[in-house]
Amino acid sequence: MNSGPERTPPRSTSARLALLAVGLLSLHCASADRPRAAAGSTRVADAVAPSAAQPVRTLRVRVYADAEHRAQVLHWERGFESWLQRASAAVREPLGVTFTLESARAWDRRGSDGSQGSKGSPGSDASLEPVLDALEALDAGEDVDLVVGLVSAPSAFSESQHELGFARVLGRHCVLRGISGAVPVAARRHLEVSALLHEWAHTLGAFHVREARGWMAPKYDAAQSGFEPRTRALLEVGLRHLPGARVEVEAQRAWARELRTVLEGMVGPAWEGPERDFLLAWTERARAASVVLGPEGTPKGLTPSERQQLAEVIALEKAGQAEGAARALEPLAARHPQDERVQLLACYLAVHLTPALTATRERCEQAITRFPGEPSLRMNVALLHLHAGRFDAAQDSLLAARRNLAAQADPEPSLWADLAGLFLRAHCVTWAEEAAARAPGLPASASVLEQAARLRRQVALPEGPDAITATPRPAGVEASREGPLVRAVFDIEALLHAGSSGPARERITALSQTYPGSPSVALVQCELHLLQGRLGPARSACERVLAVREDAVQAHLLLGVLATNTRAHTRARAHLERVIALEPSRTEAWHLLAREYRGTRHLRVLQARYRERFSRDLP
Numbered sequence: 001m002n003s004g005p006e007r008t009p010p011r012s013t014s015a016r017l018a019l020l021a022v023g024l025l026s027l028h029c030a031s032a033d034r035p036r037a038a039a040g041s042t043r044v045a046d047a048v049a050p051s052a053a054q055p056v057r058t059l060r061v062r063v064y065a066d067a068e069h070r071a072q073v074l075h076w077e078r079g080f081e082s083w084l085q086r087a088s089a090a091v092r093e094p095l096g097v098t099f100t101l102e103s104a105r106a107w108d109r110r111g112s113d114g115s116q117g118s119k120g121s122p123g124s125d126a127s128l129e130p131v132l133d134a135l136e137a138l139d140a141g142e143d144v145d146l147v148v149g150l151v152s153a154p155s156a157f158s159e160s161q162h163e164l165g166f167a168r169v170l171g172r173h174c175v176l177r178g179i180s181g182a183v184p185v186a187a188r189r190h191l192e193v194s195a196l197l198h199e200w201a202h203t204l205g206a207f208h209v210r211e212a213r214g215w216m217a218p219k220y221d222a223a224q225s226g227f228e229p230r231t232r233a234l235l236e237v238g239l240r241h242l243p244g245a246r247v248e249v250e251a252q253r254a255w256a257r258e259l260r261t262v263l264e265g266m267v268g269p270a271w272e273g274p275e276r277d278f279l280l281a282w283t284e285r286a287r288a289a290s291v292v293l294g295p296e297g298t299p300k301g302l303t304p305s306e307r308q309q310l311a312e313v314i315a316l317e318k319a320g321q322a323e324g325a326a327r328a329l330e331p332l333a334a335r336h337p338q339d340e341r342v343q344l345l346a347c348y349l350a351v352h353l354t355p356a357l358t359a360t361r362e363r364c365e366q367a368i369t370r371f372p373g374e375p376s377l378r379m380n381v382a383l384l385h386l387h388a389g390r391f392d393a394a395q396d397s398l399l400a401a402r403r404n405l406a407a408q409a410d411p412e413p414s415l416w417a418d419l420a421g422l423f424l425r426a427h428c429v430t431w432a433e434e435a436a437a438r439a440p441g442l443p444a445s446a447s448v449l450e451q452a453a454r455l456r457r458q459v460a461l462p463e464g465p466d467a468i469t470a471t472p473r474p475a476g477v478e479a480s481r482e483g484p485l486v487r488a489v490f491d492i493e494a495l496l497h498a499g500s501s502g503p504a505r506e507r508i509t510a511l512s513q514t515y516p517g518s519p520s521v522a523l524v525q526c527e528l529h530l531l532q533g534r535l536g537p538a539r540s541a542c543e544r545v546l547a548v549r550e551d552a553v554q555a556h557l558l559l560g561v562l563a564t565n566t567r568a569h570t571r572a573r574a575h576l577e578r579v580i581a582l583e584p585s586r587t588e589a590w591h592l593l594a595r596e597y598r599g600t601r602h603l604r605v606l607q608a609r610y611r612e613r614f615s616r617d618l619p
């Protein structure tokens with residue numbers, strides 16, 4: 001009798017774990033067994049005998065009935081209440097438990113999996129699992145001890161087996177099928193009590209016992225009349241610690257410790273198997289965890305009201321009320337350190353509101369240790385580093401984010417575009433372009449590509465390696481060294497503009513050793529020579545730049561200035577025209593050109609072009 005319906009060993013930790021209800025029932029069996037069933041029912045009735053010594057614990061039960069169940073069972077609420085009373089009678093003496101009906105509610109559930117679902121997958125428990133999921137989503141039931149969903153009786157008792165119910169092991173929900181009115185009353189009552197107690201026991205961690213006469217046998221048997229002693233011990237452990245053990249870490253640990261002791265005593269062929277292994281693993285995790293775990297052995301998720309709060313936080317953030325969002329999120333962030341969405345949002349808000357605070361960095365780095373594969377966290381931390389001018393650290397964070405994104409099966413394209421924008425802020429031009437290329441068609445990507453091209457022209461940075469052959473360009477720089485080079489060029493230009501030629505020269509010398517042959521270095525060399533009046537060396541340095549990047553706009557400007565000073569008008573005009581063609585916003589080039597064109601017919605044309613572009617007169 002025990003061979004058939006063993007099923008659903010725990011899948012992955014993330015998959016919702018559910019174990020099958022009472023096993024299989026055949027109508028032939030049930031009707032043939034009518035006398036036995038009646039006898040069983042009598043035994044259940046006998047158990048009502050009150051026991052004065054036992055303190056009775058009342059468990060509150062909320063029940064939902066779907067439309068089909070309501071249609072099939074006249075006065076279903078009253079029916080369920082007496083069902084509960086009969087179940088109470090069966091456990092009051094051995095366990096000191098009595099069930100009481102908290103409320104009975106109609107359940108407007110779509111579909112009719114309850115009756116027809118098994119058509120598609122005969123003999124499978126798959127049809128009740130989604131029903132259980134739906135019930136959990138409908139009502140977390142945190143204010144009661146058990147939530148029961150009633151669905152229709154199997155429509156066809158034709159030949160074989162149908163499961164009677166399905167429970168969330170270590171949870172607080174179960175689904176029960178009605179029993180067809182065709183089954184004689186006494187047999188039906190015995191079946192109902194057995195199914196209810198079997199499923200309820202699953203929620204306390206009881207598992208199937210390969211022993212036909214106990215309620216935890218994997219198959220229903222009309223002779224079943226109670227829990228065998230070790231299952232009873234397991235249930236008593238649960239009753240001692242629940243419901244606190246579902247919400248408090250310490251209580252859950254205590255439950256897990258005692259549960260483990262009981263499980264360790266359950267050795268032998270009747271007990272061993274994947275169900276016991278799962279429970280042992282769960283107790284192990286619960287004892288080690290610093291947060292409350294849910295039935296799956298993963299940290300307990302948000303309650304429905306907390307999910308609502310989170311939705312409100314997101315709405316506030318979207319409405320531009322980041323501070324209000326951060327305030328509203330704080331209690332959730334404290335209660336749910338293991339919730340990825342909550343922690344991600346908390347890090348994001350902190351980065352945008354208080355980037356300079358140590359607490360912000362700590363919060364995000366802590367989240368990274370919990371969710372090391374999450375690219376957004378790395379990007380937020382990179383943003384903190386960028387704010388603080390820690391470019392090397394930012395670069396490392398961005399590379400980690402890129403690894404995370406690359407590891408995702410189907411990452412959001414906008415994340416690649418975000419990453420591209422951050423790489424660009426860190427002056428990692430090639431990496432910015434590569435990331436933008438992974439999110440083609442997004443405006444953010446197009447903008448990054450445009451800015452990257454502009455930055456390359458500005459600092460005379462050769463293109464990155466050929467995308468197809470991966471061969472480096474002449475005078476090119478490895479992607480990892482682009483950022484430091486670009487920043488050094490900016491620093492040196494700032495020194496030159498501030499008149500600090502000495503320090504600028506030192507930096508240039510050092511840079512030329514680190515990046516020999518780089519046109520970017522030649523560019524700042526050209527500028528230094530020009531400022532110090534060494535026109536020959538300036539010209540040859542700038543021409544070296546243009547030999548590698550003809551579109552190096554600054555080299556054209558410097559050569560234009562140089563030519564203007566030496567009255568080489570044709571050359572000056574050519575370079576300056578090239579500057580405004582490449583970078584129309586360089587107003588100094590317009591002014592120099594205007595001086596070059598003074599007294600010629602070209603001046604009017606230049607003024608007209610200026611007016612057209614800037615909607616004002618060239619000063």
Ligand SMILES: [Zn+2]
Pocket residue numbers: 019020021022023198202208218
């Ligand atoms: Zn079961």
